[in-house]
Amino acid sequence: MELLVRTADSGDVEAICQFGETYIPPHYASLIGAEAAEAQVRSWWNKAHIEAAVAAGLMVVAVDNHQVIGVGQRAENVIYKLYTHPAHRSRGLGPRLLAALVGQLPAGTDRVCIEHFAANERAGAFYEREGFPVERIEPSPTGNPALAIVWRARSLTD
Numbered sequence: 001m002e003l004l005v006r007t008a009d010s011g012d013v014e015a016i017c018q019f020g021e022t023y024i025p026p027h028y029a030s031l032i033g034a035e036a037a038e039a040q041v042r043s044w045w046n047k048a049h050i051e052a053a054v055a056a057g058l059m060v061v062a063v064d065n066h067q068v069i070g071v072g073q074r075a076e077n078v079i080y081k082l083y084t085h086p087a088h089r090s091r092g093l094g095p096r097l098l099a100a101l102v103g104q105l106p107a108g109t110d111r112v113c114i115e116h117f118a119a120n121e122r123a124g125a126f127y128e129r130e131g132f133p134v135e136r137i138e139p140s141p142t143g144n145p146a147l148a149i150v151w152r153a154r155s156l157t158d
Contacts, residue, residue, distance in 0.1 A: 005096045008059035013050050015068040020045025031119035032146045060100040062093055072097040078113045094126055113153045119146035127152050
């Protein structure tokens with residue numbers, strides 16, 4: 001079976017939640033700490049949140065051999081989830097997920113924004129390569145610089 005990137009449907013909810021539970025804590029623990037990483041899963045990868053996003057058509061998945069290997073999510077013109085299975089990184093999957101999310105935007109949308117933790121330098125480098133320069137950095141209310149939010153934007157009218 002060929003790798004497929006598509007809009008997530010209700011049958012993907014459990015697999016998306018499992019993806020988050022499996023890959024988000026180890027990805028973020030060294031960047032923002034284990035407690036903050038677990039909080040990300042509780043807040044953003046729980047069934048109620050994922051079901052609502054899927055029902056609204058705001059999530060995309062990459063599926064290989066019936067297994068979710070990548071996830072992306074947006075809210076309006078802001079992308080705030082874009083993750084690939086560690087074994088599938090650096091193989092062009094990130095740009096495909098990003099393109100799928102941008103492709104969901106309503107006609108006439110003039111720009112797309114992305115946010116990520118300051119500590120996630122790998123994500124920052126990826127977004128920079130994909131044409132998303134830094135627009136601003138919001139300090140974390142916790143005072144932890146790793147949890148600062150980096151906002152990036154790319155014009156869609158060029």
